Amino acid sequence: MSSLQALIFDVDGTLADTERDGHRVAFNQAFEHAGLDWNWSVELYGKLLAVTGGKERMAYYLEKFNTSFPTDDKTPQMIKELHQSKTDFYTKLLSTGAIPLRPGVKRLIHEARKQGLRIAISTTTTPANVTALLEHALGEGSTDWFEVIAAGDIVPAKKPAADIYVWALEQLKLKPEDCLAFEDSLNGVKSSLGANLKTIITINGYTKSDDFTGASLVLDQMGEPDNAFTTISGDNFGASYINLDLLKKIHAA
Template sequence: MAELQALLFDVDGTLADTERDGHRVAFNMAFDEAGLDWDWDEALYGDLLAVTGGKERIRYYLDKFNTEFEKPENFDDFVKGLHAAKTKFYTQLLSEGKIPLRTGVERLIQEARDAGMRMAVVTTTTPANVTALLTNTLGDDSESWFEVIAAGDIVPAKKPAPDIYHWALEQMSLTPEEAIAFEDSSNGILSSSAANVRTIVTINEYTKDDDFSAAHLVLDHMGEPEEAFTVLSGNAQGHNHLNLDLVKAVANA
């Protein structure tokens, strides 16, 4: 059996609850700045999360939920501009400390780092969003802790396609058996499992009803020694929080 070499982290919803209190809010701020009367409330945004990628989400909204909007001739530039403004507001929210890491995330990352475990980010969000989240939560040099930042449009097909995982593994010269993924959504687990990467899921309010039958362990959060996780599926082997020993046990199960 291959020895575990690397931890591959999704970002939105996995490292932080960025969707409801970060990206959604930032989208609305961008719409307001552009003079649009669009408002993505929590319920609508949950529906929009069926599509990964911010620019793709705007298009999906107009195709399915706001079909009467008259698209401008320079529609691609219009979408890119809205998305760029959203990213600006998102990084602003991060700099104001309004989007903290989820329970147990910083502890696990530090433990993996201390153990010399290789790490990567594997996400559909933009590189700028990754940088903003890491630097505002883990420190200015934290992006360098991750050997590969697989983000944004680096591959044409986003999650649930496995392409982003294939790309990250190739960059790290790893086989799927030598890595483990951390995801939070159905699109995430579809992507990682299609790449044959074992996956640990931590759900959130938007994804709690998703199908995680392909995951090897499903938790409500990563937990802390004094704040135990709840096991929703799989075997935590007597652990009450997700540490490197449990991660290795799941990888080798």
């Protein structure tokens, strides 16, 4: 049995609850800025989350939900420009401190660093979004704490494909059995399990009804010593919050 050597984190919904009050809001700001009458409600955005990647999500919206909007060979460029605008609005939103890290995340990252455990990111969001969240929520220079940041279009096939995790493992020069993954969604757990990674899930409002079959542990949050998590499925080994002791037990199980 190999020892636990690295933790690989998804970002949106896992490190911070960014989707509903972050990305969705920024998309709507970008649409308004471009003079479009598109508006993604909380309910509609939940449906659009079936597709990972912002550019892909806009294409899906036009294909399935706004079919009357005229599209042509210039549409991909329009989507690309909208996505860049959305990223700008999103990073400005993060700079206000409006989107904090979820309970337990900051503590766990600091604990991992203190004990010499390697940490990495595996996400479909853009590198700029990752940097903005980390720098504003964890502090300046915190991006450098993560040995590998696998983000955005670094692989062509996004989650639920396993490619982004496979790439991260290659960069870390580690095997799946050396690591644990943290996810929050069906597409995420399909991706991590597809790369043969044991996975811990912290659900959010959009993903609470997803099927997490195969995950080692499914929780409502990572928890804190004074703010216990609720276990939805899996063995928590008597713990009330995620720390390295619990993670080592999950890894060894």
